[in-house]
Amino acid sequence: MASRGVNKVILVGNLGNDPEIHHMPSGGAVANISIATSESWRDKATGEQREKTEWHRVTLFGKLADVAAQYLKKGSQVYIEGQLQTRKWQNQQGQDQYTTEVVVQGFNGVMQMLGSRTSNGQGMASGQQQPTSQQPQQQYNEPPMDFDDDIPL
Amino acid sequence: MASRGVNKVILVGNLGNDPEIHHMPSGGAVANISIATSESWRDKATGEQREKTEWHRVTLFGKLADVAAQYLKKGSQVYIEGQLQTRKWQNQQGQDQYTTEVVVQGFNGVMQMLGSRTSNGQGMASGQQQPTSQQPQQQYNEPPMDFDDDIPL
Amino acid sequence: MASRGVNKVILVGNLGNDPEIHHMPSGGAVANISIATSESWRDKATGEQREKTEWHRVTLFGKLADVAAQYLKKGSQVYIEGQLQTRKWQNQQGQDQYTTEVVVQGFNGVMQMLGSRTSNGQGMASGQQQPTSQQPQQQYNEPPMDFDDDIPL
Amino acid sequence: MASRGVNKVILVGNLGNDPEIHHMPSGGAVANISIATSESWRDKATGEQREKTEWHRVTLFGKLADVAAQYLKKGSQVYIEGQLQTRKWQNQQGQDQYTTEVVVQGFNGVMQMLGSRTSNGQGMASGQQQPTSQQPQQQYNEPPMDFDDDIPL
DNA sequence: TTTT
């Protein structure tokens, strides 16, 4: 699979609600979560403290959906890495509507539970569902000779 | 200014159209661009090559909007770093609509023109508009003595 | 200030030690922290569980160094956004040595404390030290008319 | 495979030299490239323009190494997504040395050629080497009923 | 709707 371009979203925030779990016809799980990020600043005109919260729809597929279902709940803090996806659908008046979500799926999708030193707490990357034949890290341990010599570090 | 959470989008893609430039009442420029990212893969059922393109609305403010207006055009390849923002608005039927955009603004916003070694070609980070008092890189150039000695790595 | 290229590091991990605080001649604070990230997998040859930890040197400057000094300690979980920087120095034998660090500084530098629901817990972006004149979010709230019409979403 | 923490590097820059290709005992390819990122600013003391270039060692494995060998050359502009890895080795005097590299490998590794609309130009994510059973994008295309209804956004 |  090839791709042209980069489409990446990174979020760290807290869930506004428990995850909603669905299942696709194939049986695969889908988890919808809503994540808040916020910024606060002092309004220079009025001098008062202000805050703005942004809510993000995040949809997880596959094993990550299962992990979300099992371990995440309202208030959980998570790290999310996914991609933007805008879906077109029609409301009950038959009008086109667009919804943009952060899709966490397949390779490149990551969900890490933060903080909660409870339960198993372990993060997981969705691309890592078939670890069978993959060594996660380089075994190329020879001295970096020619590389070191050539390059003006 | 403090923030709780991380809200970051990174895109690399090509503009579908020339930028649209607006001006706020204050006079500041606003540039809207539409960026395509795509993925292609071989459909395992039919065996044929498929491609899916995602379009991203990106809104740039301030100096970056000016740069976009001046240097970007349909087809330009850009690197974008911004944040997700969902705006609520009402259509002509008075119904609520939501639009999610990637906002590139203020600190943390980055726009880099890619490829084109033409024109000035240089990228720009929006947080770098007031360079007056900022030294971009560490001046802490003393020998890293205790840090290096204490820590094996 | 302009830049050509992108140099960005994102880390989420735990501190291996309390921060080390230094001060530059100018009086500005510098904080050195060491952050662990790890991956675990099942070795397909032996079938046993393995784990590998990577240690990252992170150097924070300015206000973020103060925040690190005050709130971070051994074991703290943090989100870091900075840039790679390789420094050349000479060991006591007069030989060149190179050390690569993640520098969190100025615009683009971010440090967010995670989990710890203790103390003030609030994250902070270093680019946000002079909030005086900056409004963090878009005020451009007019209906997205022409933008919506033109673009095949 | 599980991981605790996030270890991510994103680079956009140009190669300082042609890739160096090696082969592991297993036969797998390894490509070393050196990527420059730079920043320029006006020195507020002297008023003159200054520039600083940072060189990054990047090591690609597997199919991405082959792609690098085939398509990248001195001057090529690339987008890289990998992870930090510090290797310990010994110089000819038997002293420990440490080298930090950006490793692009396995899941999470991405290399995208930029600009050059020549050759096949297409980027590739290393996690996508075994596309056999993976559909890259969501097939969950049913109307987003309950999710959309429940959540105001 | 979260969190501080």
Next chain:
DNA sequence: TTTT
């Protein structure tokens, strides 16, 4: 040297 962290964390699980």
